[in-house]
Amino acid sequence: MIPLEEARALVLAACRPLASVPVPLSEAVGCATSVAVRAAGPVPPFDNTAMDGYAVRSEDTAAAGPDAPVKLQVSGTLAAGAAPDVEVRPGCAVRIMTGAPLPPGADAIVMVERTRPTEDGSAVLVEAEARPGDHVRRAGDDLAAGAEVFGPGTVLGPGHVGVLASVGLDRVEVVRRARVGVLSTGDELVEGSAPLRPGQIRDANRPALLALARSSGFEVIDLGIARDDPAVIGAAVERGLEGCDAIVTSGGVSVGDFDYVKAVLDELSQGTMRWMQVAIRPAKPFAFGTVGGTPVFGLPGNPVSSMVSFELFARPGLLRMMGHPRIDRPRVRALADENLRRETDGKVHFVRAVAQTGDDGRVHVRSSGGQASHLLRAMALANALVVLPDGPGVEAGATVEAMLLT
Numbered sequence: 001m002i003p004l005e006e007a008r009a010l011v012l013a014a015c016r017p018l019a020s021v022p023v024p025l026s027e028a029v030g031c032a033t034s035v036a037v038r039a040a041g042p043v044p045p046f047d048n049t050a051m052d053g054y055a056v057r058s059e060d061t062a063a064a065g066p067d068a069p070v071k072l073q074v075s076g077t078l079a080a081g082a083a084p085d086v087e088v089r090p091g092c093a094v095r096i097m098t099g100a101p102l103p104p105g106a107d108a109i110v111m112v113e114r115t116r117p118t119e120d121g122s123a124v125l126v127e128a129e130a131r132p133g134d135h136v137r138r139a140g141d142d143l144a145a146g147a148e149v150f151g152p153g154t155v156l157g158p159g160h161v162g163v164l165a166s167v168g169l170d171r172v173e174v175v176r177r178a179r180v181g182v183l184s185t186g187d188e189l190v191e192g193s194a195p196l197r198p199g200q201i202r203d204a205n206r207p208a209l210l211a212l213a214r215s216s217g218f219e220v221i222d223l224g225i226a227r228d229d230p231a232v233i234g235a236a237v238e239r240g241l242e243g244c245d246a247i248v249t250s251g252g253v254s255v256g257d258f259d260y261v262k263a264v265l266d267e268l269s270q271g272t273m274r275w276m277q278v279a280i281r282p283a284k285p286f287a288f289g290t291v292g293g294t295p296v297f298g299l300p301g302n303p304v305s306s307m308v309s310f311e312l313f314a315r316p317g318l319l320r321m322m323g324h325p326r327i328d329r330p331r332v333r334a335l336a337d338e339n340l341r342r343e344t345d346g347k348v349h350f351v352r353a354v355a356q357t358g359d360d361g362r363v364h365v366r367s368s369g370g371q372a373s374h375l376l377r378a379m380a381l382a383n384a385l386v387v388l389p390d391g392p393g394v395e396a397g398a399t400v401e402a403m404l405l406t
Contacts, residue, residue, distance in 0.1 A: 001277045001278065001279040001284070001346065001347070002276055002277070002278055002279065003278075003279055004278055004279060004280050004312065004348060007276055007278045007286060007288070007313065008312070008313060008316065010274060010288055011288055011295070011297075011313050011314075011316070011317045012316065012317060012320055012327075014288070014289075014290050014295055014317075015246075015295055015317035015318065015320045015321045016321065017175055017320070017321060017322075017323050018175055018176040018178060018245060018321050018322065018323070019175075019176050020034035020035070020173055020174065020175055020176070021173070021174065021176045022171045022172065022173050022174075023171060023172065023174055024170065024171055025161050025164055025165060025169065025170060025171065025172060026161075028156045028160075028161060028164075028172050028174055029156055029157060029158060029161060029217075030155070030156065030157075030177070030217030031155070031156055031174035031175060031176075031177055031217070031322065032152075032153055032154060032155050032156070032174060032175050032322055032323035032324050032325070033150055033151070033152050033153065033154045033156065033172065033173065033174055033175075034152055034173045034174055034175050034323060035152055035173050036148050036150070036151050036152055037148070037149040037150045037164065037167075037169070037172065037173075038146055038147065038148055038149060039143040039144070039145060039146065039147050039149050039167045040145070040167060040168055041145050041167070041168070042139045042140035042143065042144055042145045043140065043141075043142040043143040043163075043166050043167055044137055044138075044139055044140070044141060044142065045139060046101045046102075046139050047101065047102040047136055047137065047138050047139050048099055048100060048101050048102060048136070048137050049096050049097070049098060049099065049100055049102060049109045049135060049136065049137070050098065050109070050135045050136065050137050051098050051109065051111050051112075051135050052096070052097055052098050052111070052112045053096060053109045053110050053111040053112045053114075053115065053135065054072070054074075054093040054094065054095055054096060054109065054110045054112070054115055054124055054126065055078070055088055055093060055094040055096045055102060055103050055106035055108075055109055056072065056088065056093045056106055056107075056108055056109070056110055056126065056130055057088055057090060057105060057106060057107060057108075058107050058108040058129075058130040058131055058132045058134070060072060060090060060091060060092075060093075061108075061110065061126050061128070061129050061130045062129060063129060064126045064127060064128055064129045064130075065127060065128065065129070066127045069116070069125035069126055069127045070125070070126045071118075071123050071124070071125055071126075072091060072092055072093040072123060072124055072126060073091060073092045073093070073122065073123050074092070074093055074094070074095055074117075074121065074122060074123055074124055075087075075088070075089065075092040075093070075094055076094050076095070076103075077094065077095040077096070077097075078094050078095070078096045078097065078100045078101070078103055079097045079100055080097050080098060080099035080100045081099075081100075082100060082101075083101070084100075084101040084102065084103040084104060085103075086103050087103060087104045087105045088103050088104065088105035088106040089105060093110075093124055093126070094106065095124075096109065102136055107132045107133065107136075108130035108131060108132055108133060108134040108135070108136065109130070109134055109135035109136060110126050110128060110130050110134070110135075111128075111135060114126065114127050114128035115127060142163075142166070143163075143166075143167065149163060149164065149167055150163075150164075153323060153324075153325045155324055155325070155326075156172070156174070174323075175321075175322050175323030176322070177217065177218065177219050177322060178218045178219065178245045178246060178318045178321050178322050179218070179219045179220075179221060179243065179244045179245045179246075180213045180218045180219065180220055180221065180244060180245065180246050180247075180248060180318060181220075181221040181222075181223045181239075181240035181243070181244035181246070181247045181248070182206055182209045182210050182213060182220060182221070182222060182223060182247075182248045182249075183206070183223035183224065183225075183226060183236050183237065183240060183247065183248070183249045183250075184203050184205050184206040184224070184225045184226070184249075184250050184251060185225070185226045185227075185228065185233055185249060185250070185251040185252050185260070185261055186225070186227070186228060186251045186252070186301065187227050187228045188200050188201055189201065189202070189203040189225050189251075190202050190203065191203050191225060203225055204303045204376055205250040205251070205299075205301065205303055205306045206222070206224075206225065206250070208303065208306070208307055208376075209248055209250065209299070209306060209307070209310055210222060212307065212310050212311075212315070213248070213310075213314075213318075216315050216318070216319070217319075217322070218318055218322075221240065221243060221244055223236050223237075223239060223240050223247070224236065228252075228260050229260065230260050230263055230264055233260055233261060233264045234264045234267075234268070237249075237264060237265070237268060237291070237296075238268075241268075241291055241292065241294055244294065245294065245295075245321060246294060246295045246296070246297065246314075246317070246318060246321070247291075247294065247295075247296045247297070248296075248297045248299060248310065248314055249261060249265075249296070249297070249298050249299065250299045250300065250301055250306040251299075251300070251301035252298070252301065253275065253285045253286065253287045253298040253299065253300055253301075254285040254300060254301065261287075261298065262275065262287075265287065265289065265291070265296060265298065268291045269289040269290065269291050269296070272289045272290065273287055273288070273289035273296070273298070274287065274288050274289055275287050275298075276288070279346055279347045279348060280308075280312070280347050280348050280349070280350065281345070281347045281348070281349045281350070282300075282302065282304050282305040282308050282350065282371075282373040283299075283300055283305040283306075283308040283309035283312065283350075283373075284300070284305075284347070285300045285305075286298065286299065286300070286309055286313060288313065295317060295321075297309075297310075297313060297314045297317070299313075299314070300373075302373035302374050303373070303374060303376040303379070304352070304372075304373045304374065304375065304376055304378075304379045305373045307379055308350055308379075308385070311329065311385070311403075311405070312350075315327075315329075316328055328403075329403045329404055329405060330403075330404050331387075331401055331402065331403050331404070332355075332363050332401075332402055332404060333363070333399055333400075333401060333402075334355060334362070334363040334364060334365045334384075334386070334399070334400055334401070334402040335358070335362050335363070335364050335365070335397065335398075335399060335400075336364075336365055336366070336386070336394050336395070336396055336397065336398045336399075336400050337364045337365065337366045337396060338366050338367065338396050339393070339394070339395050339396050340367065340386060340388060340393050340394050340398075340400070341392065341393040342388050342391070342392065342393040343392075344390055344391055344392060345390065346390055347390060348387060348388065348389055348390065349371075349387075349388040349393075350385040350386070350387060350388075350403070351367060351371060351385065351386040351387075351388055352367065352368045352369065352371060352378045352379050352381075352382035352385060353365040353366060353367055353368055353382055353383075353384045353385065353386045353402065354366055354367075354368045354381065354382060354383060354384070355383055355384035355402050355404060363402065365384060365386050365400065365402050368381040368382040369381060382405065383404065383405050383406045384402040384403060384404050384405055385402065385403045385405065386400050386401070386402050386403075387400070387401040387402070387403060388400070
């Protein structure tokens, strides 16, 4: 067996960043910027009001209060999107709506709740003294012209997209989204609701891995199921190599498996594939190499093992290809709410668990169910993997490390 860190190092060294491309903002979420983005102009682009009210000269409201309001003539109304063509002269005010530009002559806004219009609407009684700048959003408050909006390596979320739109961009330069082909192998696999013959099982790995890849921000390509035939497996892999940046297979990497997958990948990689037994549980068997520069991840066939292997190896490698600065799931210190026992076997165990924040403000974890590598439901119920070093495990109340999956 080899340590987890050694296997990960092999993966990450071979997963090189993809090319930079311009993409529409609507397709940018989950991608990392490849260059610094700068604001062409200020945001907001002009001084504007933060709320509905009246634009005033603050000096005209001196000493105003509920019992001694100041009467100002209303010289116009200014809505959001309108040009500020009404000047606020001494003794006057302009009715103004949120987002409208500050009209000439005004230096403050009195919120509508602190005013009362006269019966004929020609004037307004101001019941609060305004200070210069009250409720005014200045041009460039968010971003000055020429300022760096986001640096390279920024992973874009919905808020980032909004900011980029606010500076007038409709496209942004990012590291290209990774195209990931997912292939299941094995004569025993049946797709969907087709009837099962003796010895057959339904393919859960490929749908789960496709969903994992998609939810991680990758573009997915379904390469289907390849039966245990070198020609069929080779054709499926070759098809994936034509249009994918990486290929993920499941099955055929354990000791004792039929060696069709091994034979095909060894030939295609010119013998550079590494067939490893990693000191972890689940997901001990793992294969990795490159074919013509394309990373190929050989994951184990047991459903839970394939998903854990994806989390520990494939997802970090693929995120590195997409230029993400943080490629691992977050890890936290958590309190075990129950005994988490294990046997001493020289491996690090990843225990499927449910994590939640308790009344004490700490993260608490408990097992999500059976830990055998074929028990997929417990993986579905888990939102964390508790990392248990080699040894007997821990008792309830112990502090453990948990890798959060959501």
